[in-house]
Amino acid sequence: MTELNHELIRSIEAQGNSDYEIYLQTKQLLSLQTSYEQLCNPDELQFQIVHQSEELLFKLLNHTLLEIHKNLLEQNVNKILSLFQRAHLAQSNILSIIELLHTMSPKAYQEIRLKLGNGSGQDSPGFNIFLKIAPILWKTFKKIYLENSDEKIEKIYNSNFNHCDTYLIAEAFLELDDKYNKFLYFHIKLIGRSIGLNAYSLKGNIVSALNNRISRSLFPELLEIRSQMTALWGNTYGVKRNSITPEQKVDAVL
Incomplete structure (x- = not known):
């Protein structure tokens, strides 16, 4: 490494003296990655930072979901919707960060993989906490906004649809x-780009089995109501429709 590179690496390491650095604990934060001299290749730093950033964003996401739960109990609709917006943005940022790893070559990852033990993204504490919080949130929503009133999913989406608060929260x-499904999709695509979909994970599991997760829904009732509405529409207007006639095309233009 040249003297210039040594100097640049030293400048990257925070000194931790300014108020900004003290408040954000940048010295500690930037010491959590493998030192430059111990990296197996330059891409390893990116690999660590991306996954550490994901965990930080999951921490924000999960904290936000807990705040949503509190406001669901208080029926504070404006706050609920505002917090959901934050949660969605946190999820979007996780998706964007994952794409950074698309710049890593398969060869570079094979070298990094030697240092991972039998680690797996499925061991992510942030992701697993999210999976625990989400159903609790949904159960509370149903109890407060549906079971404690005469509202039902079918009513707010179809027979009594009026763009009400309950619909917006749903x-x-x-x-x-x-965005949860997109995260699963992004993850499997990343695996395909890095080790291939016919490979085995570090735990010895066939990677292709992960494809079964992509279509999972955290709140299947919200998808089922759409299928039910379409089935009812089909019963009324016909499942298979005729093509638009020339006369109908003219009427549409006029």
Whole structure:
């Protein structure tokens, strides 16, 4: 390593003297990655930072979900929707960070993999806590907004649809679910790009089995109601429709 590189590496390490550094504990934060001299290759630093950043964002996401739970109990609709927006943005940032790893070559990852033991993304504490909080949140929503009133999922989406607060909160849950599914999809695509979909994980499991997770829903009732509505529509107007006639095309233009 040249003297210039040594100097640059030293400048990256925070001194921790300014108020900014003290408050954010940057000296400790930037010491949590493997030292430059001990990296198996330059991409290992990116690999660590991406996964550490994911855990920090999951911490924010999970803390936000706990705040949503508190406000669900208090029926503070505006706060609930505002917090859901934050949660969705945290999820979006996790997805964006994952894409950084697309710049890592398969060869570089094979070298990094030697240092991972039998570690797996499925061991992520932030992700696993999220999976525990989400159903609790949904149960509370149903109890407060559905079971304690005469509202039902079918009513707020179909027979009594009026874009009410309960509907908006339910759609915020669906957005949380959608981004969860995207996270699973991004994860399996990353695996495909790094070790291949026919490979085995460090725990000895076939990677392709993870494909079964992608279609899972945290809140399946929100998807089922859409299928039910479409089935009812089909019963009324026909499942298979005729093509638009020339006369209908003219009427549409006019």
